[in-house]
Amino acid sequence: MANRTEADDPGYKAHQVFQDLDRFILFYEEFSELVVGFPTFGTRAIINIDTYLYSSIQGTLESIRLVLEKGRLGDGFALLRKYHDAAVLNIYTNLYLEKNLNREDTIVQEVTDWLSGNERLPRDNYGGMSEYIEKSEELKPVFSALNKNSEYREMRKRCNDHTHYNSFDNVLINDNRVYAPKRIELLNSFKNDLENIFILHLSYIFYLNDHYMRASDYMDALEVGVSPEPDSQYWVAPFIQEIFSDLIVVKYPEIAEMIKNKTAMHLTIRDEYE
Known part of the structure; x- marks a missing residue:
């Protein structure tokens, strides 16, 4: 078949990652609906701001599924980094609001300005937000448990490599016409990375907002x-x-x-x- 791609391989098409994505997509859809009624104290938002973020994450996961179906594994990793960024952002905003809110009627100006589009967040990049979470006494037990090994550092490096084409191999793996003997092995890594981000996100959020x-x-x-x-x-x-x-x-x-x-x-x- 002239139009056959690596994504047509039976082992690729039947990979567990697609079932995991379907499950996580449904989860964020339900989670978005579940939290909608909880007010986001410290802001002027009428509807919980996380309900929009979880719906947005749902969309990112849907996009990941689409590009993986096409065999564009490199683009999948780039979007996986976006998912990780969104999870860290969500953890950061909830932690920042909790630490800077004194009374229910208090407005946390930094987050409010971000919501209105007037300012970036106080730590407006992944590194700054990650450091804020890492140094937080409130989340220290969870952080320590999640970072007993280098899994998350390796995941972030893998995503960055594919986002920025740090190796020519990163170029080739995104071409679904090129045979790559390690494509399934890399898809296995993708599945594990996806699951780890999901666990990281929920572990922190449930610990903060039971x-x-x-x-x-x-x-x-x-x-x-x-x-x-x-x-x-x-x-x-x-x-x-x-x-x-x-x-x-x-x-x-x-x-x-x-x-x-x-x-x-x-x-x-x-x-x-x-």
């Missing part, structure tokens, strides 16, 4: 004028419990314990319900 895990039952009852079931404000949304058990508990059980021990939410560890 109410983001709350199922909608409590608010649904109030909205229709009936009394919520006892303790329903502590129920965890099923899709969050599922992803928490399948990924965070399995890969970073110590972080799962940290989150569980810090929250009043009825979050369970896998062993507790098997």
